[in-house]
Amino acid sequence: MSRAEAPPAPAGRRPRALWTFGLLRSELVTTLRRWRTLALLGVLAAVPVLVGIAVKVETRGGSSSGPDGGGGPAFIAQITNNGLFLVFTALAATLPFFLPMAVGVVAGDAIAGEAGGGTLRYLLVAPAGRTRLLLTKYTTVMAFCLLATLVVAVSALAVGALLFPLGDLTTISGTRIGFADGLGRALLIALVVAASLVGVAALGLFVSTLTNSGIAAMATTVGLLITVQILDQIPQLHALRPYLFPHYWLSFADLMRDPVYWDDLVKNLGLQALYAAVFGSAAWARFTAKDISA
Amino acid sequence: MDAPSATERRGDDGPAPVIATRGLTKRYRGGQLAVDGLDLTVPAGSVFGFLGPNGSGKTTTIRMLMGLIAPTSGTARVLGRPMPRATRAVLPQVGALIEGPALYGFLSGRDNLLRYDAADPTADPRTRRARVAAALDRVGLTAAAGKKARAYSLGMKQRLGLAAALLQPRRLLVLDEPTNGLDPQGMREIRSLVRELASDGTTVFLSSHLLDEIEQVCTHAAVMTRGRLVTQGSVADLAAGARGRLVVLTPDPGDAARVLKEQGVGDVGADGDRVTGEPPERDLAEVTAALVTAGVRVRGLTVERASLEDAFVALTGEGFDVAG
Incomplete structure (x- = not known):
């Protein structure tokens, strides 16, 4: 009763710190229940299977492909000796395109898909809060980066263990490390690969705040990804290339050196943080000032 | 409880209005003037009919009241607080159905409500399931709660949208064309639901282009055409005017x-x-x-x-x- 006597300021229920994470939980579950997400993860899980079977078929009959056995992704020649190398090969094969494309689809759809479906207005009047919703979306996209990378890594590890022997392994520098150490490095590489996707995620989220069409945002993000990948291959743009987000992506292989060569790894993580800060701020500035008319 | 005291306080001047706008104006980027100097006052405890033909600026007004779009000029106060600045304090006490329902087709009706409820940081997760079940029951969707929302008819979607607005006890309900897509029986149910909510002390802001709908349930009404407010007042006074x-x-x-x-x-x-x-x-x-x-x-x-x-x-x- 006393509340009603108070001045017009409404004394309603108060938000609780813990309750605000309900949206994040809902977002994670909802993302994982979309067929699209599951299909993307399925494709990513299939890549190591294909690579593993291809290598197995190729080397059947005992003739292991030599150390200079042509091109292919990094580490592919080592797989027959040690299944653990399939993890590195699969990550090297998916990082240039499959992984960032999957992240671009999920990030591009994050806000634009909700706007297109009209559900954005109901989330905002709930009220989710624009900053909170954007942070939730970005956290979810980053969780998806990690999940997608782990799906590739775990699938590769399973296929590698099934088709090839496991054991001690030789680093790029030629030293031998134990299997447990190798497994640890594989996990570390998976984390670095996931972190490499943070820049695309931020870019996709920003694009997502610009339009009310999820499809348009996804296509734009993936289109930008391809464009930047091509630009990164043009030698004449060498002044620009170190600032392109995929430029240091394959530096994760340096974790397989002994001792680890950190320079490019640190540059990669720094660049991803820069992209996250720039496009994250742009997305925030855009989304918090936007008229929601869809 | 807020409701009884709100009615008690309705003295000569009445309590503070639930919605008050002053010179509220929205000009879209194309230069089109959607809402032009709106002075709207919705008294507490009223069932307020917001009338106007399609395209007259009703929905733009509602979006400004809900903090979804920023006014070009003028002010809007909802539950005594300025919008869109006070959305976090105001909106948990407001249930809204804006321009038809919007649902996640791949989620069940129940899961849609669970998600919308999770978006509200003031909603207690411990009572979430019970409140969702009560809201579903209130709009008659309990039997269809487990069905995917994409399999719902338009009327069922509309009911689910209403259920989302009823997840919490609200001080204000904003219902934009709530009977769209419903059959006559559904319309009657919505009308009696609105009356029931109003008798609990909830202020209901009901936009419609159907005059008889407004006449049947509303105590007050405002009429908009071409972005301007033509008149507002109690329905009895308006009808007496003609x-x-x-x-x-x-x-x-x-x-x-x-x-x-x-x-x-x-x-x-x-x-x-x-x-x-x-x-x-x-x-x-x-x-x-x-x-x-x-x-x-x-x-x-x-x-x-x-x-x-x-x-x-x-x-x-x-x-x-x-x-x-």
Whole structure:
């Protein structure tokens, strides 16, 4: 009763710190229940299977492909000796395109898909809060980066263990490390690969705040990804290339050196943080000032 | 409880309005003026009908009230707090259905509500399932709660949208065209739901382009055309503004028309055995006596009450389906 006597300021229920994470939980579950997400993860899980079977078929009959056995992704020649190398090969094969494309689809759809479906207005009047919703979306996209990378890594590890022997392994520098150490490095590489996707995620989220069409945002993000990948291959743009987000992506292989060569790894993580800060701020500035008319 | 004290406080001046806008204006980037200097006052405890043809600026106004779009100029206060600045404090106490329901087709009806409830940081997760079940029950969707929302009919989607607005006890419900897509039985249910909520003390802001819908449930109404507010007030006052018609049924229309004119009835017209005119100031009993004294045979004499539609036409000079 006393509340009603108070001045017009409404004394309603108060938000609780813990309750605000309900949206994040809902977002994670909802993302994982979309067929699209599951299909993307399925494709990513299939890549190591294909690579593993291809290598197995190729080397059947005992003739292991030599150390200079042509091109292919990094580490592919080592797989027959040690299944653990399939993890590195699969990550090297998916990082240039499959992984960032999957992240671009999920990030591009994050806000634009909700706007297109009209559900954005109901989330905002709930009220989710624009900053909170954007942070939730970005956290979810980053969780998806990690999940997608782990799906590739775990699938590769399973296929590698099934088709090839496991054991001690030789680093790029030629030293031998134990299997447990190798497994640890594989996990570390998976984390670095996931972190490499943070820049695309931020870019996709920003694009997502610009339009009310999820499809348009996804296509734009993936289109930008391809464009930047091509630009990164043009030698004449060498002044620009170190600032392109995929430029240091394959530096994760340096974790397989002994001792680890950190320079490019640190540059990669720094660049991803820069992209996250720039496009994250742009997305925030855009989304918090936007008229929601869809 | 807020509700009873809110009614008690309704004194001479009444409590602070639930919605108050001053000069609220929205000009879209194309230069189109969607809402033009709106001064809207929605009293607490009212069922407020917000009328206007499609395209008159109703939805833009509602979006500004809910903090979804920023006004070009002017202010809007909801539950006494400025919007869109106070969305976090205000919106948990507001249930809204804006421009039709929007659902996640791949989630069940129940999961849709769970998600919308999780978006509200003031909603207690411990009571979430129970509140969702109660809201589903209230709109009659319990049986279909487990079905995927994409399999819902338009009417069921509309009900689910309403259920989302009823997840919490609200001080204000904003319902934009709530009976769209519903069959007559569904419309009746929504109307009785609105009355029930209003009797609990919830203020209901109901936008519609259907006049009889407003007339049946609303205590107050405002009329918009082309982005401007034409009038607002209690429904009784609005209808009274447009005066009713005196109707005399008689086999002697000529004589009746002459007598009525003598009695001071203006704008007399005859159509078959029906003679109509503006009701006079004097007692109708005297008019009746005069007719009978003059030998006019009278089958019936009534004053047809003016409808809100008459009021609307009188105010805007146009039909209702004209888009602004």
